Amino acid sequence: MSKQRVIVIGGGLAGLAATMKMAELGMSVLLVSFLPVKRSHSVCAQGGINGAVNIKGEGDSPDIHFYDTVKGGDFLAHQPLCKDMCHHAPYIINLMDRLGVTFNRTPEGNLDFRRFGGTLYHRTAFAGATTGQQLLYALDEQVRHYEVQGLVEKMEWHEYLGAVLNGDGRCVGAVIHNLRSGEISTEKGDAVILATGGPGLVYGRSTNSMVCTGTAVTSAYLQGAKYGNGEFIQIHPSAIPGRDKLRLMSESARGEGGRVWVPRKAGDSRKPKEIPEKERFYFLEERYPLFGNLVPRDVGAREIYDICVNDKLGVHGEMKVYLDLTHLTREFLDHRLGGILEIYEKFTGVDPREEPMEIFPAVHYSMGGIWTDYTRTEEGLIDHQSPQNQMTSITGLYAAGEADYQYHGGNRLGANSLLSCIYTGLMMSPGVLNYVKNVPEAADDVPEKLFTEATKQWQEKYAEIKKMSGNENPYALHREMAEEMISNVLIVRENSKLQATLEKIDEFEERWKNVNCVDTTDWSNPVPSFINQLWNMIQLSKIITKGALLRDEFRGSHYKPEFDLNQPSDFRPESYLEYEKQKAAGKVNEEGFNPEHLTYMKRFAENNVKWLKSTIATYQNGGPDISYEAVDTSLIAPRPRKYD
Amino acid sequence: MPDTITFKIKRQDSESSGSYWETFVIPHVPNSNVISCLMDIQANPENSKGEKVAPVVWECNCLEEVCGSCTMVINRKVRQSCSALVDQLEKPITLEPMSKFPVIRDLAVDRSRMFGALKKVQAWVTADGYHDLGPGIREPQNHQEIAYKLSECMTCGCCVEACPQYSLNNNFLGAAAISQSRLFNMHPTAKNIADERLDTLMQEGGIADCGNAQNCVEACPKSIPLTESIAEIGRQVSGKLWSNIFQA
Numbered sequence: 001m002s003k004q005r006v007i008v009i010g011g012g013l014a015g016l017a018a019t020m021k022m023a024e025l026g027m028s029v030l031l032v033s034f035l036p037v038k039r040s041h042s043v044c045a046q047g048g049i050n051g052a053v054n055i056k057g058e059g060d061s062p063d064i065h066f067y068d069t070v071k072g073g074d075f076l077a078h079q080p081l082c083k084d085m086c087h088h089a090p091y092i093i094n095l096m097d098r099l100g101v102t103f104n105r106t107p108e109g110n111l112d113f114r115r116f117g118g119t120l121y122h123r124t125a126f127a128g129a130t131t132g133q134q135l136l137y138a139l140d141e142q143v144r145h146y147e148v149q150g151l152v153e154k155m156e157w158h159e160y161l162g163a164v165l166n167g168d169g170r171c172v173g174a175v176i177h178n179l180r181s182g183e184i185s186t187e188k189g190d191a192v193i194l195a196t197g198g199p200g201l202v203y204g205r206s207t208n209s210m211v212c213t214g215t216a217v218t219s220a221y222l223q224g225a226k227y228g229n230g231e232f233i234q235i236h237p238s239a240i241p242g243r244d245k246l247r248l249m250s251e252s253a254r255g256e257g258g259r260v261w262v263p264r265k266a267g268d269s270r271k272p273k274e275i276p277e278k279e280r281f282y283f284l285e286e287r288y289p290l291f292g293n294l295v296p297r298d299v300g301a302r303e304i305y306d307i308c309v310n311d312k313l314g315v316h317g318e319m320k321v322y323l324d325l326t327h328l329t330r331e332f333l334d335h336r337l338g339g340i341l342e343i344y345e346k347f348t349g350v351d352p353r354e355e356p357m358e359i360f361p362a363v364h365y366s367m368g369g370i371w372t373d374y375t376r377t378e379e380g381l382i383d384h385q386s387p388q389n390q391m392t393s394i395t396g397l398y399a400a401g402e403a404d405y406q407y408h409g410g411n412r413l414g415a416n417s418l419l420s421c422i423y424t425g426l427m428m429s430p431g432v433l434n435y436v437k438n439v440p441e442a443a444d445d446v447p448e449k450l451f452t453e454a455t456k457q458w459q460e461k462y463a464e465i466k467k468m469s470g471n472e473n474p475y476a477l478h479r480e481m482a483e484e485m486i487s488n489v490l491i492v493r494e495n496s497k498l499q500a501t502l503e504k505i506d507e508f509e510e511r512w513k514n515v516n517c518v519d520t521t522d523w524s525n526p527v528p529s530f531i532n533q534l535w536n537m538i539q540l541s542k543i544i545t546k547g548a549l550l551r552d553e554f555r556g557s558h559y560k561p562e563f564d565l566n567q568p569s570d571f572r573p574e575s576y577l578e579y580e581k582q583k584a585a586g587k588v589n590e591e592g593f594n595p596e597h598l599t600y601m602k603r604f605a606e607n608n609v610k611w612l613k614s615t616i617a618t619y620q621n622g623g624p625d626i627s628y629e630a631v632d633t634s635l636i637a638p639r640p641r642k643y644d
Numbered sequence: 645m646p647d648t649i650t651f652k653i654k655r656q657d658s659e660s661s662g663s664y665w666e667t668f669v670i671p672h673v674p675n676s677n678v679i680s681c682l683m684d685i686q687a688n689p690e691n692s693k694g695e696k697v698a699p700v701v702w703e704c705n706c707l708e709e710v711c712g713s714c715t716m717v718i719n720r721k722v723r724q725s726c727s728a729l730v731d732q733l734e735k736p737i738t739l740e741p742m743s744k745f746p747v748i749r750d751l752a753v754d755r756s757r758m759f760g761a762l763k764k765v766q767a768w769v770t771a772d773g774y775h776d777l778g779p780g781i782r783e784p785q786n787h788q789e790i791a792y793k794l795s796e797c798m799t800c801g802c803c804v805e806a807c808p809q810y811s812l813n814n815n816f817l818g819a820a821a822i823s824q825s826r827l828f829n830m831h832p833t834a835k836n837i838a839d840e841r842l843d844t845l846m847q848e849g850g851i852a853d854c855g856n857a858q859n860c861v862e863a864c865p866k867s868i869p870l871t872e873s874i875a876e877i878g879r880q881v882s883g884k885l886w887s888n889i890f891q892a
């Protein structure tokens with residue numbers, strides 16, 4: 001058989017982890033990235049990476065981590081994958097330490113761990129406040145070493161446009177756009193992995209980086225791949241307002257003791273430090289005595305919305321609350337949180353060690369992504385040799401990292417993404433190579449014509465884009481579309497608004513056809529790419545909005561007040577387990593339960609039968625067709641979430 | 645407060661064409677930074693003469709000064725454009741591409757030489773494999789603090805832009821790569837090939853090319869102690885020179 005290779009698109013944590021692992025196993029890899037991989041979005045991650053190493057002797061374990069992850073995701077995550085991931089987490093952290101990540105240390109020289117949202121344990125390893133940057137650099141260095149050895153070839157400043165599919169619909173390569181010369185060509189690959197990150201730019205301003213448009217996975221969707229759980233978009237409770245970007249204030253600020261509050265009196269115009277302790281409303285601590293400021297993100301974002309919109313207690317009457325670190329010493333803060341405090345200071349001009357920060361919720365992460373598969377073992381773990389792991393519904397096309405949809409269900413826990421990215425890249429590699437070894441025909445032997453046709457098709461498409469001479473500026477159109485998404489498909493969702501937004505998106509799609517390609521040169525011209533990406537973002541906004549419209553329930557980050565089951569405040573999730581046990585045994589002793597609880601539990605069970613499913617979008621007749629698929633919940637029985 | 649901001653931007657259409665200055669006047673919006681202004685120009689690419697022109701090309705990604713993409717020369721000073729707050733800058737604001745790298749287009753330059761330097765100094769840990777080999781080596785907190793600072797280098801290029809010794813026509817590795825050598829030479833396992841790194845740094849383009857002007861350390865946005873790194877590598881190189889002499 002001819003010499004084979006795998007194409008990896010994207011060099012964030014997921015793409016680099018897969019590249020380095022496959023290279024270790026002897027496979028040639030072509031690594032394609034929009035920009036130098038060292039500048040990938042993963043560098044933005046601040047807070048840390050989870051793994052139940054139990055350094056603090058708290059009795060933490062991978063199974064508790066697994067439970068927190070599944071509960072945090074409101075039971076929509078795929079349990080065997082989560083279990084396997086959490087069991088590999090301590091090893092992954094050790095591996096990254098060996099590869100040179102400068103993790104913070106305990107006095108004895110062990111790795112130090114901090115707290116993060118959605119757990120009661122110190123489970124998050126961190127390198128100052130730039131953990132993502134440090135993890136990415138370590139992987140980047142490994143890949144650079146393989147580049148020198150000739151196993152990895154990099155094509156940076158290149159954009160993935162689409163997959164090359166053979167007559168059987170199998171992926172045998174990728175269409176690539178050289179962002180400098182403007183040339184469009186194809187690269188052959190026996191498997192292609194999309195590790196292209198999340199889609200924050202669909203919302204315009206978010207905590208994401210500028211290349212996070214979701215364009216690569218949307219292109220796969222347009223080619224027939226299934227897209228999963230699109231409507232589950234994580235809103236982070238704490239971001240810093242900004243014109244170009246909503247910079248994140250990491251959850252680690254709360255993990256290290258930061259307290260969230262608002263003045264008790266609406267419209268209080270005093271400076272925060274002039275407001276005495278008893279006139280401050282630490283609403284998270286009061287409402288969630290157990291988890292306090294470290295409730296999961298969906299809960300935190302909703303509470304801030306509630307306090308600002310419903311109670312009108314937002315700082316200066318705006319959608320803002322205080323995040324206060326001023327009770328901690330400068331020395332402690334600089335040591336543990338230096339990087340993020342500098343960001344706050346740099347971009348607002350205010351020193352957060354002296355003044356409480358003003359923060360507000362912002363689009364942060366997509367739990368949804370391209371649909372991918374896996375093979376579980378009897379014990380509920382993952383068979384790492386299976387070629388199905390991380391394969392999309394297009395044979396030979398894989399996905400990993402924020403681009404996929406399986407690990408975080410309805411809401412992701414902080415510091416679980418860096419883990420899922422690295423885990424997935426490493427885990428999937430043996431299976432991808434097994435797939436490659438057994439392909440019926442190597443990409444190299446596929447008739448040339450297939451590739452020249454794919455090239456030609458995209459060259460024509462870009463030529464068409466360059467001819468567009470309407471009167472809409474593509475960047476301005478993007479801003480408008482993003483405003484619509486921010487206004488109506490965010491924390492609190494209402495069907496009438498979602499319906500109206502869907503119609504609006506159709507208008508944007510029409511207006512897209514009237515776009516002006518404001519730069520038509522060939523050399524290093526980002527405009528045609530952006531116009532193509534904008535088209536994809538419009539398609540993706542349909543997936544998100546339609547998924548949200550059709551899902552008539554409240555789960556994780558997807559909150560529809562109309563369908564809130566209103567958990568009674570004195571309810572305990574254990575009663576639900578008892579109720580389910582009795583049900584399974586054939587008879588529920590209804591008198592044994594508080595009647596209000598019983599009604600709630602019945603509704604909860606009914607709702608799960610209907611909605612505890614993955615949303616699947618497939619491209620049909622110019623838009624997403626939505627259906628639902630079962631999720632493996634065999635390891636941890638679904639139950640109501642509770643954090644107080 | 646003026647209600648417009650004037651930008652003078654040094655533009656260049658391709659690698660080989662000449663450069664020219666173009667002026668843009670855009671509405672002033674509070675809390676802008678240079679990138680949000682470049683985005684405003686993108687959404688309405690019109691120069692001060694009212695001519696429709698191609699939007700300015702520049703690089704950026706993270707917008708929070710951790711990816712290193714958006715370095716350019718702003719009012720004669722090299723820095724990141726995402727963290728350059730317009731209200732703190734003198735007007736008109738001038739933007740130029742870095743001068744130590746080939747220009748690709750407008751404000752975008754080709755910094756592959758810096759990544760090449762990381763290859764030359766073997767800035768990596770040589771691992772036995774990516775399987776489970778147990779925990780890494782314990783390390784004291786003060787060691788981590790030094791290493792962490794060095795590892796924040798984002799290959800942005802400010803240090804080499806400011807360096808009088810680094811030029812388009814020589815092959816000086818530059819302060820960033822020297823500092824990375826120090827980082828890996830202090831790592832408990834990467835130091836196993838410290839000698840090979842020093843060999844590279846003793847060759848042409850290595851540490852001897854540094855004239856100790858110390859501009860680099862002042863330009864570094866991450867406050868990386870570059871002159872300390874240069875001094876430390878200088879010591880390691882002299883140590884090696886001495887031992888070479890004794891072994892000979």
Ligand SMILES: Cc1cc2nc3c(=O)[nH]c(=O)nc-3n(C[C@H](O)[C@H](O)[C@H](O)COP(=O)(O)OP(=O)(O)OC[C@H]3O[C@@H](n4cnc5c(N)ncnc54)[C@H](O)[C@@H]3O)c2cc1C
Binds near residue numbers: 013014032
């Ligand atoms: C501000 C911030 C802080 C965060 N902090 C944390 C944290 O503390 N802990 C945690 O666990 N998670 C955190 N996250 C989430 C986490 O950082 C991301 O989910 C994760 O880094 C995504 O990695 P990735 O490998 O999937 O993709 P990315 O790092 O986004 O990389 C994508 C790659 O794909 C390339 N690419 C994209 N499209 C194309 C295309 N069409 N053609 C070619 N190349 C393409 C890009 O160039 C890039 O190399 C944070 C996120 C943000 C926004």
Ligand code: SF4
Binds near residue numbers: 809810819853
């Ligand atoms: S000390 Fe001076 S010569 Fe040496 S690298 Fe720094 S700026 Fe360049």
Ligand code: SF4
Binds near residue numbers: 802820823866867
């Ligand atoms: S040492 Fe500083 S200035 Fe030089 S590339 Fe690194 S971060 Fe930039």
Ligand code: FES
Binds near residue numbers: 708
């Ligand atoms: S855009 Fe990343 S450093 Fe400015």
